[in-house]
Amino acid sequence: MQSIDPAALSDKEIYKFFIGSIIPRPIAFVTSLTKENILNGAPFSFFNIVSSNPPILSIAVQRKEGVQKDTARNIQAQGEFVIHICDEENIIKINETAANLPSDKSEIDDAKLQPVESSKVSVPGIKEAKIRIECKVEKIITMKNDQGYPACDLILGRAVYFHISEALYQDGKINAQLLKPVSRMAGNDYSRLGETFTIKRPD
Template sequence: MKKLRPEELTQKENYKLLIGSVIPRPIALVTTQSDSGLLNIAPFSFFNIVSSNPPILSIAVQRVNGEPKDTARNILQNKEAVVHIVDTDNVEDANQTAALLGPDESEMDRTEFETVNSVEVSVPGLKQSKVRFEAVLKEYVVIKNGDQPVSDLLLLEIKYYHFDEAIYDNGYIIKDELGAVSRLAGNDYAEIGKTFTIERPQ
């Protein structure tokens, strides 16, 4: 076994080892709005479920030079977001939203996405998504390295579900119809491939 101490590695070295090992990672495509109403779209693979009662998602947004990114800043200011699942049909446009743009630019201009009105939040969703969760900020944690803020951990409580009827079956999600895409390392993504079943012990 290769043995390494995280504190003896650079941030980039730790990052590369983590994203190469913790795979596959689901991708949240998040829409938020600035105070001026500008729509922001960004993908995050430091993302998962935290709780089902209440339904809560976690998204960690890495900071740039200690400053929050647009998504985190918008959520902290306005307490709302819409989280979409990236799938094989929308992954190309989702990838375009990863571009580093200024706070006065919208990622919409780089994509074919269309917006749809939400029910419980003021932030619009994206039509080209089979799953979207309208959510509000539940809790917020600043992750620090010493005294330096490095990441914003956002816990978002789902207030409204939207599921394409093609993937919804009497309370269950049809994974093959969803076609979710996951993040690997570098420029690599993965589709759901071979699956298998193991019964849980009683």
Template sequence: MIAIDPLTNTERDNYKLLVGTIIPRPIAFVTTVSEEGVLNGAPFSYFNIVSSNPPMISLSIQHSAGKPKDTARNILDTKEFVVHIVDRQNVEQVNMTAAPLAPDQSEISLAGLTPVDSSVIAVPGVREAKVRMECRLEQAVEFPGFELIIGKVVQFHIDEAIYDQGRIDPVQLAAVSRLAGNNYAAIGEIFTIERPV
């Protein structure tokens, strides 16, 4: 084993160790609306479940060039956002939204995604996702260099093709996950291990 002290590493070295070992990471495609009314969209792989009762998710949004990204700023301003699960069919379009655009430009338009109204919140989602979660900001913790966002899911939208009696079919969902660099992973072998009683 190689022992590495993160204090002796650069931020980039620690980043490479984290994203290379904590894999696969689910990808949240997040839509927000700016105070000026611009529909923003961006992918984040620092994303996970926080709680099921109430249903809550987390996003860690790193700063860009020393400033909060449009997504974090919009969430802090409006207290609303939509999280979409990235799948094999929409990953190319979602990847396009990672382009560094000015705040007054919409990544949704750039990627050719189709806005769709939400049911409970004002922020639209996109039609191309099989799963959309309308969220309200539950808590934001601001750290030097990033914001940790906790959102409460106030409405689920699930494609009928992946939904069966309250469960999601992982093969039909075809979610993709983030690895390191430019690499992604699709659902591969699925195996079952019974929990001990």
């Protein structure tokens, strides 16, 4: 087995190590509003559950040369956002939103996604998602690199409302086969749900 000290690697090498080994990664498609009320949308695969009580989700938004991305800046200013689960039916359009557009242009419009009004937050979601979760900011933690410069915004969002396609939700459980979630691999690769198996947890 090869042993590697991350201190000996460049930022790019560490990034490649992470995205090649932490797989598959769930993808959050996040909508947020600019101060000019423009609907922003972007996918993030540094995303996961933090806690169910309270209901907290996390999104890590990497900075570029210390500059916040639109999503992090919007969420910090507005305190609200919407997370959508990516699936086989919406991933092509969602991938289009990863293009680098000016802050005054909406990725939602560019990808021809359909906005839908939220119930408890001011930020709209998109109709194409089978699951969307309205969130309010619980906390934002700015992670600094070894030189002390801001490198990442870790956003903790409290879920305040769920929207789930009725066909997916049965007896309080979500049918993964009908959801058809898509997850991120390395490079330009994605993965489908694929084969599953069951292991009973010990008492």
